[in-house]
Amino acid sequence: MINLETPRKFRALVTQAQQVAAQYYRPISRKYDRAEHSYPKELDLLAALLDGMNAGSPESTGARTSKRQHDSGDGVRNGSNMSTCLGIMELCWGDVGLLLAMPRQGLGNAAIAAVANDEQLQRFDGLWAAMAITEPDCGSDSAAIRTTAVRDGDDYVLNGEKIFVTSGERAGAVVVWATLDKSLGRAAIKSFVVEHGTRGMQVTRLEKKLGIKASDTAAIRFTDCRVPAANLLGNADIDVAKGFAGVMETFDNTRPMVAAMAIGLAKASLDRARELLEDHCALDYRKPLLQVSHAEAQLYQLEAEWEAARLLTLKAAWMADNRMPNSKEASMAKAKAGRMATEVALKCVELCGLTGYGEDELLEKWARDAKILDIFEGTQQIQLLIVARRLLGKSSKELK
Amino acid sequence: MLVDLQGRALALLNKVAGAEWPDRLRLRKPLERWLYRGSKASFSVLAQQGGAAKRARPNKPASPRGVFDLTLSDDQQLLCDMLQQVAQDVVRPAAAEANAAQHCAEEVRAALAELGLKHYGVPAAHGGLADEAAALTCALMTEQLAHGDPALALVALQSLSVANVLRRFALPAAQQQWLPALLAESAPQIALALAEPHVLADPHRLQCRAERKGQHYQLSGSKSLLVDGLSADYLLLSAYAEDGPALFLVEASRAGVERCASPAMGLRGAALASVTLRKVRVPHSARITAADFAYQTLLDLAALGGCAVAVGAAQAALDYVVPYVNERQAFGEPISHRQGVAFPIANMAIELEGMRLLLWRACARADQGASFSRESYLARLQAEAKAMTIASDAVQLLGGHGFTQEHPVERWYRDVRGFAVLSQSVVL
Numbered sequence: 001m002i003n004l005e006t007p008r009k010f011r012a013l014v015t016q017a018q019q020v021a022a023q024y025y026r027p028i029s030r031k032y033d034r035a036e037h038s039y040p041k042e043l044d045l046l047a048a049l050l051d052g053m054n055a056g057s058p059e060s061t062g063a064r065t066s067k068r069q070h071d072s073g074d075g076v077r078n079g080s081n082m083s084t085c086l087g088i089m090e091l092c093w094g095d096v097g098l099l100l101a102m103p104r105q106g107l108g109n110a111a112i113a114a115v116a117n118d119e120q121l122q123r124f125d126g127l128w129a130a131m132a133i134t135e136p137d138c139g140s141d142s143a144a145i146r147t148t149a150v151r152d153g154d155d156y157v158l159n160g161e162k163i164f165v166t167s168g169e170r171a172g173a174v175v176v177w178a179t180l181d182k183s184l185g186r187a188a189i190k191s192f193v194v195e196h197g198t199r200g201m202q203v204t205r206l207e208k209k210l211g212i213k214a215s216d217t218a219a220i221r222f223t224d225c226r227v228p229a230a231n232l233l234g235n236a237d238i239d240v241a242k243g244f245a246g247v248m249e250t251f252d253n254t255r256p257m258v259a260a261m262a263i264g265l266a267k268a269s270l271d272r273a274r275e276l277l278e279d280h281c282a283l284d285y286r287k288p289l290l291q292v293s294h295a296e297a298q299l300y301q302l303e304a305e306w307e308a309a310r311l312l313t314l315k316a317a318w319m320a321d322n323r324m325p326n327s328k329e330a331s332m333a334k335a336k337a338g339r340m341a342t343e344v345a346l347k348c349v350e351l352c353g354l355t356g357y358g359e360d361e362l363l364e365k366w367a368r369d370a371k372i373l374d375i376f377e378g379t380q381q382i383q384l385l386i387v388a389r390r391l392l393g394k395s396s397k398e399l400k
Numbered sequence: 401m402l403v404d405l406q407g408r409a410l411a412l413l414n415k416v417a418g419a420e421w422p423d424r425l426r427l428r429k430p431l432e433r434w435l436y437r438g439s440k441a442s443f444s445v446l447a448q449q450g451g452a453a454k455r456a457r458p459n460k461p462a463s464p465r466g467v468f469d470l471t472l473s474d475d476q477q478l479l480c481d482m483l484q485q486v487a488q489d490v491v492r493p494a495a496a497e498a499n500a501a502q503h504c505a506e507e508v509r510a511a512l513a514e515l516g517l518k519h520y521g522v523p524a525a526h527g528g529l530a531d532e533a534a535a536l537t538c539a540l541m542t543e544q545l546a547h548g549d550p551a552l553a554l555v556a557l558q559s560l561s562v563a564n565v566l567r568r569f570a571l572p573a574a575q576q577q578w579l580p581a582l583l584a585e586s587a588p589q590i591a592l593a594l595a596e597p598h599v600l601a602d603p604h605r606l607q608c609r610a611e612r613k614g615q616h617y618q619l620s621g622s623k624s625l626l627v628d629g630l631s632a633d634y635l636l637l638s639a640y641a642e643d644g645p646a647l648f649l650v651e652a653s654r655a656g657v658e659r660c661a662s663p664a665m666g667l668r669g670a671a672l673a674s675v676t677l678r679k680v681r682v683p684h685s686a687r688i689t690a691a692d693f694a695y696q697t698l699l700d701l702a703a704l705g706g707c708a709v710a711v712g713a714a715q716a717a718l719d720y721v722v723p724y725v726n727e728r729q730a731f732g733e734p735i736s737h738r739q740g741v742a743f744p745i746a747n748m749a750i751e752l753e754g755m756r757l758l759l760w761r762a763c764a765r766a767d768q769g770a771s772f773s774r775e776s777y778l779a780r781l782q783a784e785a786k787a788m789t790i791a792s793d794a795v796q797l798l799g800g801h802g803f804t805q806e807h808p809v810e811r812w813y814r815d816v817r818g819f820a821v822l823s824q825s826v827v828l
Binding site: 001002003004005006007008009076077078082285286287288289290291300301303304305307308309311312314315318329332335336381383384385387388389391392393394398399400 | 465466467468469470471472473533536600601602603604696699718722725726733734736737739742743745746747749750751753754755757758760761763764765768770773774775777778779781782785
C-alpha cells in the first residue's frame with residue numbers, strides 16, 4: 001500500500017540525528033571550515049557514542065550497516081538503507097564535511113560491509129577505512145585504473161598512486177582498488193584493505209578545496225607495498241563475466257547515501273534562507289505561483305526540487321532494503337540530488353544578497369560544500385550515462 | 401437498499417459483459433478480472449455495512465504499519481493493467497482523429513463510458529466503489545489514460561471527477577439526488593466549470609458571483625475551457641456567494657447561460673468550450689455545498705488531477721522517444737549512442753519519476769486524512785515545469801519529424817502546455 005511518509009519506527013532516529021546536527025555539528029561548522037586539515041577532535045566522542053548506539057540497536061545506522069541486514073519475515077520492509085539515508089539527511093543539515101570526517105563511517109567501511117567475507121568482517125570490525133579509487137589519470141573511468149596488485153607468496157604487492165581519498169590520512173586503513181592484470185580490464189579489478197603503517201604506503205599530499213574542508217582529502221602513493229592476501233575483499237578469482245559487478249554494486253548502496261547528503265545540505269540552505277527572508281516572504285502553499293513575489297516563487301520552486309530529490313532517494317533506498325535491483329534508481333537519485341543541492345545552495349546565497357554571500361552566515365559555505373556532492377561517488381554525467389544506458393538498453397561500449 | 405445496491409453492481413457487470421468492444425479489442429480477460437475484483441470489493445463492503453450505512457466511511461490510515469511503501473494494492477495493479485491496455489488499444493489510436501475533429505468519436509466515448517470509471521468516485525452507500533485509497537487510485541487511473549491521450553483522458557474522466565466532487569464536498573441532500581443519478585443508465589452529462597479566463601486568475605478571487613435573491617441565487621460571470629462543454633446537460637461551477645466560495649449545479653439550458661466552442665493550442669479532442677453566465681436564476685437547491693465547505697481541498701485535488709495527467713503524458717513522451725532514438729541512424733550509428741541525445745532521455749526519466757513520487761505522496765496523504773496542501777502545491781510546481789520540458793525535449797529529439805503531425809509528440813507538446821486546464825478539469 002502506497003505510503004511515502006517517514007517510517008514510524010525511524011522517527012526516533014531522525015530526532016536523534018537532528019539533535020547531533022544542531023547541537024554538535026553546527027557550533028563547530030565554521031571553525032573547521034576555516035581550519036582546513038586540522039582534525040575535528042570533537043568527533044571522537046561523537047563517534048564513540050554512535051558506535052554504542054549502533055551496537056545497541058537492531059536497526060542501526062551508518063556506513064557499516066548499509067548492506068548486511070537480517071531478514072524479518074515477509075512483506076515490505078524498511079531497513080538499514082533507508083534508516084541510513086534518513087540519518088544522513090539530518091546530519092548533513094548540520095555539516096557535510098564533519099559527517100565525512102566521522103571516524104569509522106567512511107566509504108571504505110561501506111565497501112567492507114558490502115563485499116567482505118565473514119572472517120574479514122570480524123577482523124576489520126572497528127577499523128576506520130577510507131576508500132581509494134581515483135588516480136591522477138583516471139577519474140570517472142574507474143575501469144582504467146593503473147594501480148597494480150601482483151601476487152607474491154602470501155602477499156599482494158601494490159604499486160601506484162591514489163588521489164581524492166576522503167579521510168585518507170586520518171583513517172586506520174584504506175580500501176584500495178587495484179588491478180591484478182591490466183589486460184583483463186574490469187574483471188581484474190579487486191579491492192584491498194591496506195592498513196596505515198604498512199611499509200610502502202605514503203600520504204604525499206592533502207588537498208586544499210572549495211568546500212567540505214573539515215574532511216581531509218589525501219593523495220597516497222604505494223611503492224612495493226606488501227598486503228596480506230587475506231586482505232583482498234571478496235573473491236580473488238578473475239571472473240570476466242561478472243567481475244566488475246562486485247566492486248560496482250557497492251555504489252548501488254552508497255549513491256543514495258550521497259544523495260541523502262545533498263538533501264540534508266539543501267534543506268539547511270532552504271531553512272536558513274527562509275529565516276532570513278521571514279519578514280518578506282510568507283509561504284502558505286495556497287496562492288498561485290503567478291500571484292506571489294519573485295523571491296517567494298523561487299523558494300517554492302526550490303522546495304519542490306528538493307522534495308522530488310528526497311523522494312527519489314527514499315525510493316532507491318527502499319528498493320535496496322527490499323532487495324530489488326536499484327542501479328538505475330540509485331543513479332537517478334544521485335543525479336537529481338547532486339544538481340538540486342548545488343542549485344538550491346547557490347540560489348539561497350543569491351536570494352539573501354550580501355548577507356548570504358558573507359561569512360557571517362553559513363549559506364556561502366553550504367554553496368561551496370554542495371558542489372562536491374554532484375561530483376564524488378560518480379559525477380552528474382556518469383549518473384546520466386548509467387540511467388540512459390539502462391533506459392535505452394545500451395552497453396558502455398555503445399553509449400560512451 | 402442492499403438488493404438495490406447489489407443490483408446496480410450487477411447491472412454494471414452485465415452491461416460490460418454484453419458489450420462487444422472488449423472482444424474486439426482483446427480486453428475481455430483483463431476486464432473480467434478487474435470487474436471481479438471491483439465487485440468483490442463492493443459486495444464485501446455491502447456485507448459489512450448491511451443496509452444501514454448511508455454516510456461515507458471515516459478515513460482510515462492508508463498504511464496501518466507506518467511503512468514507507470511504493471507497492472500498488474492488488475486492485476490498483478489490476479486496474480492499471482486494464483487501463484494501460486485500454487489506453488494503448490482504444491485511446492491512442494483515436495487521439496489523432498479526435499485532435500483533428502475537435503471532439504471524441506461517439507464509439508470511443510461509448511467504450512470509455514462502459515468502463516464505468518465513475519463508480520470509483522461514488523461511495524458504496526450509493527452503489528459505487530470509492531474506497532479509502534480513492535485519491536491515489538484515481539491518480540493511477542488518470543496516469544494510465546493520459547498515457548493514451550491527455551485530451552481523451554479528460555473526456556473519459558469527467559464523470560469520475562464530478563462524482564468525486566459530489567462525494568467529497570456536496571451536502572447530503574445533493575449527494576442523495578445526484579450520486580445515484582450519475583450511475584443510472586441515462587446519466588446526465590455534467591461538465592466541471594472551475595476555471596476562469598482572466599489573466600493571473602486566482603481561484604481564491606473568483607470573479608464568478610452568486611447573489612442571494614430570496615429563494616434563488618443569481619449567477620454572473622464566465623468560465624472557460626470546459627471539457628465537452630457544449631454537450632453538457634449540467635455545469636458544476638464554482639462562484640463566490642455571500643458567505644464565500646460555493647459550488648452550483650446548473651442546467652446548461654437555463655436562461656442566461658451562453659456557451660461557445662473555444663478551441664485552444666492543444667487538448668483539442670476534449671472539445672473545450674467557454675460559458676458566460678448573465679444573471680442566471682437558479683433555485684437555492686442548486687447550491688450543493690455548505691458555507692464552510694473545504695474549497696482549498698477541492699483546489700488541491702484538482703491540481704493533483706492535473707499532475708496525474710501530466711505524469712501520464714510525460715511517460716507517453718518518454719516511451720515514444722526511447723525506441724525512436726534507438727532506431728534513428730545518423731553518422732553510421734543510432735543517435736542514442738550520443739550523449740547529446742542520451743542525456744536528455746535520462747533527464748526525462750529522472751524528472752518524470754520525481755513528478756510521480758510527489759503526486760503519489762500527496763495523494764497518499766489525502767487518502768490518509770493528513771494535510772496535503774503543501775504536497776500538492778509542490779507536486780504541481782514540478783509537474784507543470786517538468787512535463788513541459790519533457791514534452792519539448794521529445795519534439796526536439798525527433799527533430800523535424802517531431803514538428804510534424806506524423807508523430808504524436810507535437811500534440812503532447814501542445815497538450816501539456818495546458819496545465820491550467822488540466823489542473824482544473826480532473827478532481828481526484
